[in-house]
Amino acid sequence: MLRQIDPDVVAAFPITPSTEVPQYFSQFVANGQVRTEFVAVESEHSAMSACIGAEAAGARTMTATSSQGLALMWEMLYIAASMRLPIVMTTVNRALSAPINIHNDHSDAMGARDSGWVQIYNENNQEAYDSLIMAIRVAEHADVQLPVMICYDGFITSHSVENIMLLEDDLVKSFVGEYKPQYSLLDKEHPVSMGMFDLPAFYFEHKRQQAEAIKNAKQVLIDVQNEFAKISGRQYGLFEEYKLDDADIAIVIANSTAGTAKDTVDMLREQGVKAGLLKIRLFRPFPADEIVKALSHVKAVAVMDKAEGFSAAGGPIFVDVRSAMYGKADGIKVINYIYGLGGRDVGVYDVKRVYDHLQTIADSGQIDNLYNYLGIRE
Amino acid sequence: MPYNFKKTAQKPERFTGGHRMCAGCGAPVVVRTVLRALKTEDHAVVANATGCLEVSSSIYPYSAWKDSYIHSAFENAAATVSGAEAAYVSLKKQGKIPYDAKFIAFGGDGGTYDIGFQSLSGAMERGHDMVYVCYDNEAYMNTGIQRSSSTPKFADTTTSPAGSVIPGKLQYKKDLTKIMAAHGIPYVGQSAPMKNFRDLYEKSEKAIYTQGPAFLNVLAPCPRGWRYDTAIMMELIEIAVDTCVWPLYEVVNGEYHLSYKPKNKRPVEDWLKPQGRFKHMFIPQNRHLIDEFQAYVDKEWDNLLKLCGEK
Numbered sequence: 001m002l003r004q005i006d007p008d009v010v011a012a013f014p015i016t017p018s019t020e021v022p023q024y025f026s027q028f029v030a031n032g033q034v035r036t037e038f039v040a041v042e043s044e045h046s047a048m049s050a051c052i053g054a055e056a057a058g059a060r061t062m063t064a065t066s067s068q069g070l071a072l073m074w075e076m077l078y079i080a081a082s083m084r085l086p087i088v089m090t091t092v093n094r095a096l097s098a099p100i101n102i103h104n105d106h107s108d109a110m111g112a113r114d115s116g117w118v119q120i121y122n123e124n125n126q127e128a129y130d131s132l133i134m135a136i137r138v139a140e141h142a143d144v145q146l147p148v149m150i151c152y153d154g155f156i157t158s159h160s161v162e163n164i165m166l167l168e169d170d171l172v173k174s175f176v177g178e179y180k181p182q183y184s185l186l187d188k189e190h191p192v193s194m195g196m197f198d199l200p201a202f203y204f205e206h207k208r209q210q211a212e213a214i215k216n217a218k219q220v221l222i223d224v225q226n227e228f229a230k231i232s233g234r235q236y237g238l239f240e241e242y243k244l245d246d247a248d249i250a251i252v253i254a255n256s257t258a259g260t261a262k263d264t265v266d267m268l269r270e271q272g273v274k275a276g277l278l279k280i281r282l283f284r285p286f287p288a289d290e291i292v293k294a295l296s297h298v299k300a301v302a303v304m305d306k307a308e309g310f311s312a313a314g315g316p317i318f319v320d321v322r323s324a325m326y327g328k329a330d331g332i333k334v335i336n337y338i339y340g341l342g343g344r345d346v347g348v349y350d351v352k353r354v355y356d357h358l359q360t361i362a363d364s365g366q367i368d369n370l371y372n373y374l375g376i377r378e
Numbered sequence: 379m380p381y382n383f384k385k386t387a388q389k390p391e392r393f394t395g396g397h398r399m400c401a402g403c404g405a406p407v408v409v410r411t412v413l414r415a416l417k418t419e420d421h422a423v424v425a426n427a428t429g430c431l432e433v434s435s436s437i438y439p440y441s442a443w444k445d446s447y448i449h450s451a452f453e454n455a456a457a458t459v460s461g462a463e464a465a466y467v468s469l470k471k472q473g474k475i476p477y478d479a480k481f482i483a484f485g486g487d488g489g490t491y492d493i494g495f496q497s498l499s500g501a502m503e504r505g506h507d508m509v510y511v512c513y514d515n516e517a518y519m520n521t522g523i524q525r526s527s528s529t530p531k532f533a534d535t536t537t538s539p540a541g542s543v544i545p546g547k548l549q550y551k552k553d554l555t556k557i558m559a560a561h562g563i564p565y566v567g568q569s570a571p572m573k574n575f576r577d578l579y580e581k582s583e584k585a586i587y588t589q590g591p592a593f594l595n596v597l598a599p600c601p602r603g604w605r606y607d608t609a610i611m612m613e614l615i616e617i618a619v620d621t622c623v624w625p626l627y628e629v630v631n632g633e634y635h636l637s638y639k640p641k642n643k644r645p646v647e648d649w650l651k652p653q654g655r656f657k658h659m660f661i662p663q664n665r666h667l668i669d670e671f672q673a674y675v676d677k678e679w680d681n682l683l684k685l686c687g688e689k
Contacts, residue, residue: 008468011461037468039460042500046457049497052450053461057423059468061461079450185446185462186469188421188477193441195449197433 001129003028004172005136007088008059008179011039011050013069016102017154018092021064044069048076048087055085056194058184060136063087066154067094070108074115080147081116082210083195086139087147089117090132093255093306094154095342103343104154106254110307110316112149116210118217119284121254122152123240126164130234133167136176137224143216145182153256155343171231214285221282238287240279241294243269247276249358250295252321253304254280257339257346261304264351275355280317288324295325299362300333302354304374306340314371333361339374350375383574389414390444392422397442398434402608404598404615405431405513407571408578409484412511412594413445415582421445421479423466425459427489428452430520430600431513453493455483456501456510463506480586481508487528488518491554502561502591509585509592512554515600523603527552530623531674532667533655535603540658545667550674558593559629565592566629569637572615577626577637584628597624605654614652621649622679627686636686643679646672 002010002025010029012022022038029038039054041047047063055061065073070091080087091109095101113119118138122128128150135148152158167175183192198206218238229235242262244250253261258279268275278294295301303322305315313319318336325332337354340346354374361367392413399406409431416422422445426432432449435442450458463481485494490512498510517535518524525538530551534540538547555568565588567581578596585592597618601608618624621644626637647668650656659667683689 008472009461009464011464035468035472037464039464039504041457041460042496042503046454046460046497046500049450049454049457050461050464053425053448053458053463054465055461056448057462057465057469059465061465075451076454083450185423185448186421186466186475186479187446188479191421191444191446193436193443193447196436196438196441197449198438202438 001132002062003034004167004169005062005133005176006034006173007036007062009037009039009051009054009061010063011041011047011054011061012063013041013044013047013065015044015066015069017094017158018064018066018069018090020158021090021092044072045076048073048080051087052076052080052083052085055080055087056083056184057186058179058181060179061087062089064090064092066092067096067108070112071096074112077112077115077117079195084145084210084213085147086145088132088135088139089147089149090128091149091151092154092158093151101342102154104156104306105341105343106151106306107308107341109149109151110309113284113316116146116214117284118144118146118148118214120148120150120282121280122150122157123256123258123279124157125160125162126234127236128152128157129164129166130228130232130236133172133175134221134224134228138217138221140179141220142182144213144220146213146217151255156256165232167232175228175231218282218285218287236281238282238290239294240281242277242279244276244278244294246274248274248299249301249355249362250276250278250298251302251304251351251354251358252278252280252295252317254283254317255306257304257306257351260346260348261351263348264355267348268352268355273355273359283317286320286324288320291321292324292328295332296329298332300335300358302335302337302358304337304339304354308338308341333365333367335361335367335370335372337372337374344375346374381576381580383576386414386575386579389418392416392444393435394442394444396440398437399430400601402599402601402611403430404515404571404600404611405486408511408513408596408598411571411575411578412482412582415579415586416480421477423448423459423462423479423481425449425455425462425481425483427455427483427485427494428520429486429489431484431486433520452489454497455485455489455494456498459483459508460501460504460506463508481506482586483508483510485510485512486519487512487514487516488526491528491552492526499561502558502563502593505590507590509594511594511596513596513598515598515603516551517600517603519600519603528554532659532671534658535655545658545664555595558595559632559634562632563591563593564588564631567593568595568625568627570597570615570619570624570626572612572619581628603655606652610652617644617649620644621646621675623649623675625679625682627682634682634685634687636682636688639688646675
């Protein structure tokens with residue numbers, strides 16, 4: 001997909017499990033299949049810094065990282081977003097150290113959720129491929145002008161072999177189009193100063209503009225997804241509803257485990273249980289009203305987080321969903337499950353235990369445990 | 379064409395007045411001289427590490443930079459400008475940029491010797507066509523005079539204070555110029571803005587117009603941190619060079635060349651005495667500190683003469 005997008009600059013540093021992204025891409029560079037300048041930097045901090053310099057100079061710029069790499073970029077993530085630079089990054093989700101662990105959870109991307117990047121979570125390779133192509137359009141849109149992070153699960157998705165539908169090169173090329181930045185460091189006729197020292201007289205207004213830009217990303221994503229559906233036949237929403245219409249109990253979940261949970265829903269449906277699922281896709285900006293509306297008819301909801309927020313008051317997705325429901329969907333019982341940290345396998349029957357718990361809550365109208373850990377040895 | 383101060387001084391200013399740098403500060407003098415070495419028709423992209431120069435020259439909505447300017451963070455001016463250079467290479471190849479652009483990063487010693495060192499080393503190793511200019515004022519001046527790895531031994535800073543037991547900073551200054559030369563890049567220069575600015579102008583011109591990465595280390599006095607009378611800044615720079623505390627030399631494709639050899643090498647007291655940061659070295663029982671400082675400068679100078687084939 002990077003080859004098809006053919007960005008002007010890619011600056012990246014190897015880290016498991018995202019290494020293969022720049023690794024395979026550098027072969028395309030070596031074989032002259034892309035016009036990209038590949039900058040093999042000495043750290044992820046420099047990767048994001050070089051992306052900032054390149055994007056500011058008017059180049060369509062992409063990168064990839066995981067885990068510690070994203071953590072090392074942290075400072076520059078905020079700067080990329082606040083300088084309104086539409087960089088696109090694949091974040092192949094992996095647990096954060098310590099202890100060091102190369103397997104999947106979402107603690108890396110969840111740590112960057114307030115950095116000002118648009119975040120889109122993806123269940124499988126098809127969705128990740130499609131989202132990455134669409135991300136260029138969302139990021140560069142005049143109403144947005146913000147970086148976009150395409151998240152998918154390390155190993156489970158990144159290293160799995162799946163059949164996916166690719167678009168023709170020309171189709172991708174025309175869909176992403178030519179990048180025409182409004183400002184560029186390389187525009188000799190219009191020199192610009194970027195990253196200025198911003199004092200209290202202006203800083204607040206600049207943050208307000210940035211907040212408006214990420215708010216705009218929602219409608220822009222809807223429009224881009226509709227346009228993408230016309231060329232691909234694949235229609236995406238702000239989130240995915242799976243058998244949610246008539247559900248009594250539902251879980252809210254992001255990335256690959258949503259696929260597993262859909263199997264659980266099917267199994268429960270066969271048993272006559274009205275189970276449903278809401279899969280998070282656009283997480284930043286958070287489509288709060290739409291999610292509340294989609295859940296408004298259920299009796300009990302479990303929000304599942306593959307990241308421990310250490311707030312002692314629930315994981316990050318739980319906090320957002322529950323806060324969105326407050327005052328708008330009162331009476332619905334909402335609980336939190338932390339699951340799969342450090343790559344702990346979660347299967348169909350693990351997810352079933354969550355639905356069983358929800359059924360008990362729905363039946364009794366009482367929440368026994370608000371915060372839960374799935375399959376933990378206590 | 380031989381260097382002509384009058385003519386070069388008449389080139390259009392690329393770093394304008396109205397910035398908020400202190401009177402008697404060396405940094406803007408360095409910046410003006412370096413940028414003056416650009417061909418008038420060339421576009422420049424300047425990256426700046428966080429520091430005095432950055433906060434004083436780019437206060438929104440004002441900018442002292444006539445060229446394109448970018449600041450992103452403290453430790454990454456080299457990586458940031460390397461990305462802009464990569465963009466230029468890519469877009470130029472695609473026929474989208476019809477003119478020549480040059481890439482220059484400015485950082486203080488904190489942003490260069492310390493926190494920005496990895497980013498600098500990486501960018502130099504990758505071979506971008508860029509110049510990194512360190513304006514070296516030998517401490518973290520922007521945050522209020524804290525010691526850096528560039529601070530000379532015995533200097534009194536707020537984090538290496540001269541006390542009744544410890545006489546200022548205990549470590550020698552890191553020799554960054556030689557470390558950058560060890561990267562095997564095509565051009566490294568150590569310079570200072572002095573007299574008719576010839577040394578810095580010519581080294582800047584070489585650095586900017588040598589294909590590939592180049593590094594300039596330029597002494598830039600700080601009146602707040604060094605505690606000298608602002609009126610003597612230019613004189614102080616000459617003393618640094620004439621005492622051999624800050625020798626002028628360049629390393630071209632690995633070969634060391636001495637740019638200036640003082641006729642009369644002055645004693646280090648001439649350098650230390652006008653600066654408040656070395657005041658404690660002049661109380662009688664601290665005479666050995668001055669002797670040690672002198673011995674160190676002599677040894678380093680001797681090494682440099684050997685490297686330059688002057689001895």
